[in-house]
Amino acid sequence: MTETSQASKSAPVVVPIRSLGPSHRERIATHLMALDEHDRYLRFGYAANDEQIRRYVESLDFDRDEIFGVYNRRLELIAVAHLAFSQNPALPSCAEFGVSVLTKARGRGYGARLFERAVMHARNEGVEMLFIHALSENTAMIKIARNAGATLERAGSETDAYLRLPPATLDSRMSELVEEQLALTDYRLKVQAKNFWDFLAGVQEVRQGVRDARHKSGG
Numbered sequence: 001m002t003e004t005s006q007a008s009k010s011a012p013v014v015v016p017i018r019s020l021g022p023s024h025r026e027r028i029a030t031h032l033m034a035l036d037e038h039d040r041y042l043r044f045g046y047a048a049n050d051e052q053i054r055r056y057v058e059s060l061d062f063d064r065d066e067i068f069g070v071y072n073r074r075l076e077l078i079a080v081a082h083l084a085f086s087q088n089p090a091l092p093s094c095a096e097f098g099v100s101v102l103t104k105a106r107g108r109g110y111g112a113r114l115f116e117r118a119v120m121h122a123r124n125e126g127v128e129m130l131f132i133h134a135l136s137e138n139t140a141m142i143k144i145a146r147n148a149g150a151t152l153e154r155a156g157s158e159t160d161a162y163l164r165l166p167p168a169t170l171d172s173r174m175s176e177l178v179e180e181q182l183a184l185t186d187y188r189l190k191v192q193a194k195n196f197w198d199f200l201a202g203v204q205e206v207r208q209g210v211r212d213a214r215h216k217s218g219g
Helices: 003-010 022-033 037-044 050-059 110-124 139-147 170-217
Strands: 018-020 066-071 077-085 094-101 129-135 151-155 158-164
Touching (some): 022 050, 022 066, 022 077, 037 129, 066 110, 066 170, 094 110, 110 129, 110 139, 139 158
Antiparallel strands (some): 066 077, 077 094, 151 158
């Protein structure tokens, strides 16, 4: 194997992660409602129905918490993470992480990348302790926490993970700014590409309609 092929094989895959706001609320709901019953159970701790998911999405506080997402080329949210900051005055420097990934997007490391992104933001916001509460059968989430060096405590069907975060640095702050800018640029390009392909599909549909009309008229 050549040095070039080795480098390309080991190079990390860049995953543009977008910070989401209130204008993304409907897409977040669509993403969560696309989860099957078992995935909803793993994400929320119970098999949430569509109405319960709607209430959860409507309750999201984009001013207090941070919501991150990964979009595909069709502008579909295929992975979403919720970094919820503590509302307890006695625990001001704590936050909780939760994530969901669509079945078709599994195995690409999106959950781990969203966790890394959330950790970076939490550090920069002064969070000292990050918590993950998951069902013990949610092996993917537990693996992410374990790989990050979190302390795991299992109590029957549930597992709690605790990860102490280092203080923010100039590097962590600059890295977050760069990542957010890259994600914003990526999103804009995907919007332009989707608009172009939608336009082209419309043109082709019109052309086909004209051909069909000519054929029927004998022209």
